Amino acid sequence: MPRPRFDTIDPERRHRILSSAAESFRHGGLHGASLNDILAAAGISKGAYYYYFDDKMDLYATVIDEAVRRFEAVFAGRPPVEELSASDFWSSLEDNYRSLFSFSVDNAEVVELVQTLSDVSPEEVEQLGVDARCLSWLQRYLERGQELGVVRSDLPLNVLTRLAGSVDKSMGRWLFENPEDGIGMLDERTAQIVEMLRRVLEAHVQFPDH
Amino acid sequence: MPRPRFDTIDPERRHRILSSAAESFRHGGLHGASLNDILAAAGISKGAYYYYFDDKMDLYATVIDEAVRRFEAVFAGRPPVEELSASDFWSSLEDNYRSLFSFSVDNAEVVELVQTLSDVSPEEVEQLGVDARCLSWLQRYLERGQELGVVRSDLPLNVLTRLAGSVDKSMGRWLFENPEDGIGMLDERTAQIVEMLRRVLEAHVQFPDH
Amino acid sequence: MPRPRFDTIDPERRHRILSSAAESFRHGGLHGASLNDILAAAGISKGAYYYYFDDKMDLYATVIDEAVRRFEAVFAGRPPVEELSASDFWSSLEDNYRSLFSFSVDNAEVVELVQTLSDVSPEEVEQLGVDARCLSWLQRYLERGQELGVVRSDLPLNVLTRLAGSVDKSMGRWLFENPEDGIGMLDERTAQIVEMLRRVLEAHVQFPDH
Amino acid sequence: MPRPRFDTIDPERRHRILSSAAESFRHGGLHGASLNDILAAAGISKGAYYYYFDDKMDLYATVIDEAVRRFEAVFAGRPPVEELSASDFWSSLEDNYRSLFSFSVDNAEVVELVQTLSDVSPEEVEQLGVDARCLSWLQRYLERGQELGVVRSDLPLNVLTRLAGSVDKSMGRWLFENPEDGIGMLDERTAQIVEMLRRVLEAHVQFPDH
DNA sequence: TATGAATGAGATTTCATTCAT
DNA sequence: GATGAATGAAATCTCATTCAT
Numbered sequence: 001m002p003r004p005r006f007d008t009i010d011p012e013r014r015h016r017i018l019s020s021a022a023e024s025f026r027h028g029g030l031h032g033a034s035l036n037d038i039l040a041a042a043g044i045s046k047g048a049y050y051y052y053f054d055d056k057m058d059l060y061a062t063v064i065d066e067a068v069r070r071f072e073a074v075f076a077g078r079p080p081v082e083e084l085s086a087s088d089f090w091s092s093l094e095d096n097y098r099s100l101f102s103f104s105v106d107n108a109e110v111v112e113l114v115q116t117l118s119d120v121s122p123e124e125v126e127q128l129g130v131d132a133r134c135l136s137w138l139q140r141y142l143e144r145g146q147e148l149g150v151v152r153s154d155l156p157l158n159v160l161t162r163l164a165g166s167v168d169k170s171m172g173r174w175l176f177e178n179p180e181d182g183i184g185m186l187d188e189r190t191a192q193i194v195e196m197l198r199r200v201l202e203a204h205v206q207f208p209d210h
Numbered sequence: 211m212p213r214p215r216f217d218t219i220d221p222e223r224r225h226r227i228l229s230s231a232a233e234s235f236r237h238g239g240l241h242g243a244s245l246n247d248i249l250a251a252a253g254i255s256k257g258a259y260y261y262y263f264d265d266k267m268d269l270y271a272t273v274i275d276e277a278v279r280r281f282e283a284v285f286a287g288r289p290p291v292e293e294l295s296a297s298d299f300w301s302s303l304e305d306n307y308r309s310l311f312s313f314s315v316d317n318a319e320v321v322e323l324v325q326t327l328s329d330v331s332p333e334e335v336e337q338l339g340v341d342a343r344c345l346s347w348l349q350r351y352l353e354r355g356q357e358l359g360v361v362r363s364d365l366p367l368n369v370l371t372r373l374a375g376s377v378d379k380s381m382g383r384w385l386f387e388n389p390e391d392g393i394g395m396l397d398e399r400t401a402q403i404v405e406m407l408r409r410v411l412e413a414h415v416q417f418p419d420h
Numbered sequence: 421m422p423r424p425r426f427d428t429i430d431p432e433r434r435h436r437i438l439s440s441a442a443e444s445f446r447h448g449g450l451h452g453a454s455l456n457d458i459l460a461a462a463g464i465s466k467g468a469y470y471y472y473f474d475d476k477m478d479l480y481a482t483v484i485d486e487a488v489r490r491f492e493a494v495f496a497g498r499p500p501v502e503e504l505s506a507s508d509f510w511s512s513l514e515d516n517y518r519s520l521f522s523f524s525v526d527n528a529e530v531v532e533l534v535q536t537l538s539d540v541s542p543e544e545v546e547q548l549g550v551d552a553r554c555l556s557w558l559q560r561y562l563e564r565g566q567e568l569g570v571v572r573s574d575l576p577l578n579v580l581t582r583l584a585g586s587v588d589k590s591m592g593r594w595l596f597e598n599p600e601d602g603i604g605m606l607d608e609r610t611a612q613i614v615e616m617l618r619r620v621l622e623a624h625v626q627f628p629d630h
Numbered sequence: 631m632p633r634p635r636f637d638t639i640d641p642e643r644r645h646r647i648l649s650s651a652a653e654s655f656r657h658g659g660l661h662g663a664s665l666n667d668i669l670a671a672a673g674i675s676k677g678a679y680y681y682y683f684d685d686k687m688d689l690y691a692t693v694i695d696e697a698v699r700r701f702e703a704v705f706a707g708r709p710p711v712e713e714l715s716a717s718d719f720w721s722s723l724e725d726n727y728r729s730l731f732s733f734s735v736d737n738a739e740v741v742e743l744v745q746t747l748s749d750v751s752p753e754e755v756e757q758l759g760v761d762a763r764c765l766s767w768l769q770r771y772l773e774r775g776q777e778l779g780v781v782r783s784d785l786p787l788n789v790l791t792r793l794a795g796s797v798d799k800s801m802g803r804w805l806f807e808n809p810e811d812g813i814g815m816l817d818e819r820t821a822q823i824v825e826m827l828r829r830v831l832e833a834h835v836q837f838p839d840h
Numbered sequence: 841t842a843t844g845a846a847t848g849a850g851a852t853t854t855c856a857t858t859c860a861t
Numbered sequence: 862g863a864t865g866a867a868t869g870a871a872a873t874c875t876c877a878t879t880c881a882t
Contacts (some may be wrong), residue, residue, distance in 0.1 A: 005841085031242060035877060046878080047843045056877065119329060121237075155402070159384045163406070166376035174369045192365070196373070199409040206416040207408055215866075245852065257868045260853065429845075447751075452661065455873065467847045470874065539749060575822070579804045583826070586796035594789045612785070616793070619829040626836040635862085665856060676857080677864045686856065 001129065002062050006052040016042045017049075021063045026109055029116040030060045030124070061128045067113045074103045075137050081144040089150045093141065094194040097168075101175060101186055108176065138164055145201065152203040160201060167196055211339070212272055216262040226252040227262075231273050236319055239326040240270045240334070271338045277323045278340055284313045285347055291354040299360045303351060304404040307378075311385060311396055318386060348374055355411065362413040370411060377406055421549070422482055426472040436462040437472075441483050446529055449536040450480045450544070481548045487533045488550055494523045495557055501564040509570050513561060514614040517588075521595055521606055528596060558584055565621065572623040580621060587616055631759065632692055636682040646672045647679075651693045656739055659746040660690045660754070691758045697743045704733045705767055711774040719780045723771060724824040727798075731805060731816055738806065768794055775831065782833040790831060797826055 006014065020042035024033035035056045039049055053059050075096065084092055104111050117125065139161040145151030151160065171193040175185065199205060216224065230252035234243035245266050249259055263269050285306065294302055314321050327335065349371040355361030361370065381403040385395065409415060426434065440462035444453035455476050459469055473479050495516065504512055524531050537545065559581040565571030571580070591613040595605065619625060636644065650672035654663035665686045669679055683689050705726065714722055734741050747755065769791040775781030781790065801823040805815065829835060 034875080036875080045843050046845090047880085048841085050878070051842065119239075156384075159380070162380045162383065163377060166380050167373060167410070170369065170372045170376050173372065174366075196410065199415055200377075200406065205409055207412055219866080244850080246850070255868055256853080257855085257870095258866075260855095261866065261868095266852065425845075454871080456871070465847055466874080467849095467876085468845075470876095471845065471847095476873065576804075579800065582800040582803065583797060586800050587793060587830075590789070590792045590796050593792065594786075616830065619835055620797070620826065625829055664854080666854080675864050676866090677859085678862085680857070681863065 001065070002052050002058060003054075006062075009052070013044070017044050017052075017059075018063060018066060021059050022067070022109060022113055025060055025063055025116055026113045029119040030057070031119070035059070057124070057127065064113065064117065064128065067110045070107065070110055071103075071114065072137075074099050081140050084144050084148065086148040086150050089145055089148060090194060090198060093197065094190055096137075096141070097193055098186065098190045101172070101190055104172065104176070105186070111172075111176075136161075138168070142201065149203065151201045154203075163200055164197055167200055168193060171196060211275075212263050212268060213261075219262075223254065227254060227259075227269075228273060228276070231269050232277075232319060232323060235270055235273055235326060236322045239329040240267070241329070243270075245269070267334070267337065271340065274323065274327065274338065274340050277320045280317065280320050281313075281324060284309050291350050294354050294358065296358045296360050299355055299358060300404060300408060303407065304400055306347075306351075307403055308396065308400045311382070311400055314382065314386070315396070348378070352411065359413065361411045364413075373410055374407055377410055378403065381406060421485070422473050422478060423471075429472075433464065437464060437469075437479075438483060438486070441479050442487075442529060442533055445480055445483055445536055446532045449539040450477070451539070453480075455479075477544070477547065481550065484533065484537065484548065484550050487530045490527065490530050491523075491534060494519050501560050504564055504568065506568040506570050509565055509568060510614060510618060513617065514610055516557075516561075517613055518606065518610045521592065521610055524592065524596070525606070531592075558588070562621065569623065571621045574623075583620055584617055587620055588613060591616060631695070632683050632688060633681075636692075639682070643674070647674050647682075647689075648693060648696060651689050652697070652739060652743055655690055655693055655746055656743045659749040660687070661749070665689070687754070687757065694743065694747065694758065697740045700737065700740050701733075701744065702767075704729050711770050714771075714774050714778065716778040716780050719775055719778060720824060720828060723827065724820055726767075726771075727823055728816065728820045731802070731820055734802065734806070735816070741802075741806075766791075768798070772831065779833065781831045784833075793830055794827055797830055798823060801826060 017038075021033075021038050024038045024041070027033070035049075038059070039046060049059075053062070078096060078099070079092070120128070139157065142151050142160050142164060143157055146153050146157065155163075171189065175189045178185070227248075231243075231248050234248045234251070237243070245259070246256075248269070249256060259269075263272070288306060288309070289302070327340075330338070349367065352361050352370050352374060353367060356363050356367065365373075381399065385399045388395070437458075440458050441453075444458045444461070447453070455469070458479070459466060469479075473482070498516060498519070499512070537550075540548070559577065562571050562580050562584060563577060566573050566577065575583075591609065595609045598605070647668075651663075651668050654668045654671070657663070665679075668689070669676060679689075683692070708726060708729070709722070750758070769787065772781050772790050772794060773787055776783050776787065785793075801819065805819045808815070
């Protein structure tokens, strides 16, 4: 994480660094992006950079952290999971996804940025010190669902979270690959993803006979 | 692909190159791995390398090709999808996964290696000339499932494939993260993943009321 | 062309790079010269080099450009070709050559450097962005001579230019190969080359009978 | 020059090496051509090569020598310069050029090959040990011309030779750049070049007044 | 605080040449 | 006589990082 002094510099300057970095990291990931290019595009000197940041990773961490923060804001106004009841669990989840997708459509860069994390080795992620809260809202949701008995408990929570996360990602990609559908599809896709998640997460489902 | 002479060199030397490369590519992917490191580890000179291979990609292709070949062998003895009927569809899928997991447990490197393909740009994959059949067995399976009416048809096939693939991956990771469970867990996990896939893929499932 | 910062570095350092480059390129041309050698001779690091220049070509372009600029200065004070009349055409040409030879005697490196351009492919020359005016002064001269009727028109202009250029080069070499003659020979040689050019270029000359 | 044993090998094999080398050197010159490529194209092993030749230069020398030899053959049937008289000097020169151009049109590769010599540094040319006789036929001609009094003696013979050589080259290029003119132009161009040479070489020419 | 010049290790690739067999 | 595997130095270029000012 950047030194404290980075928070006090000219906001416009701060913004130039961060947006240039976001743009580069979004396309090339941590290793593919060139710090030289980022700084050149931002018009920031090497010296200044290393006065604010420890190293390349530090900038990546900052940018990722910012993205994560914006992600979290999506859920800011939503009722806390503790207040959820069994009867409104799935509809509330659907509301969450609607907000999330709506945000994602307008902020594809943020999403792409976060996705570059998958190229980064676990040890490096560790070193990042990024708060994965944005990825954990789902986990907190599922935890509550288990308490309420609407989410299955026969699999470990973290496995369920990962499952739900990847289902979410697969369905999300479908949404973004056809942006021309616009937000018209948003409600339909949201319903579909929640239906899919119910399938995966409900305690007991019944299969038809063949 | 390497020049023919690479096939005729001292097998021990050949093995040193390939295993050093596999090890490096497995961790760093095509771009993250250093050819210098690979060669140093293998104890062969740069000159020798370029006597065998065209370029860095050529080595990557060779190593990936070998991995893919071993993958394919897993499905070699299994009945062709055309012969599947509705009644044995899911149990056959379960058999497939049992074989696959059994193989994966013993050949984690192969799996990790194949997974590095996702970091490679489509044009480069094209250039690789790797046979992607091993990656598409699931798609062919689902296609057959749709024909038989046991797999839902309300979502596009490629979306279903991606979904199934990511479910598979999530569950697989669970299996591999706890290798101490050994193969004792293999049957149970296999059953669980197929149950999970049925949830996602069956045309009609019934949810409980809350 | 080099980045702006190259213009502001320690002049002694700047000079070391340029003269080392000029020396190498002069002997080996663009491709024959080794960037490694140039940098070693100049005592600057590769990193520093690529901080100043884009690539090898960039340095070559810089060095050539400098040479061309010095060449052009030779013709700076001379009257424009448009003002030439038939009667002073040849004497003016002689004046030009006197200046040129005088310059060449003192700046043989510049001449040799410019001559390496002939080893460079047309596409690369294009890329150089070097102003080729210094090389075309002769052509403009001959064109004017044709207008005035003192230069033959029965051969294409470009053929005449090439002819004159190679005559010029052959005679020039004579001059430079015997530098001990010093500038004492300069007037004589200049007269000789112009006489030679008249032979080649005049519309009608009369040969003796044998 | 190649070891004697090179002369005794299978002629077909010998030819493969030489023509492959000629082709490569013709395009890239001594330094631009890759020995590896030459041998690969010829299907000759490295070992065999170095059994016949000392090094890369040795092959270049051989190929150049061969080209020179073919050049010389052009003049084989022509009367020796000693028999020339003043009255048939220029017409004999014209005959020579006609033969030469006729040969050049049909053997452009040979000409191009010989021209690569200009990229080679003087010290290397020295080392080549190539007999420059093909380049000196003109010199012997001019020498005889001086004896006969038809060629000017106010300039050194070597300067005249160089002059004539470059005039010849410039005119020759004109001929080859428009190959579509075919041999129809050959007589005309030959007349033109000899006219040009007379201008340059005659002892006394008369210029028109302006 | 801030600059930006300078570094040097490391990247991939090419090539003439050697030498054990 | 002949092979071709192996070499290693050299080529151009990139990049995160340091440091004197």
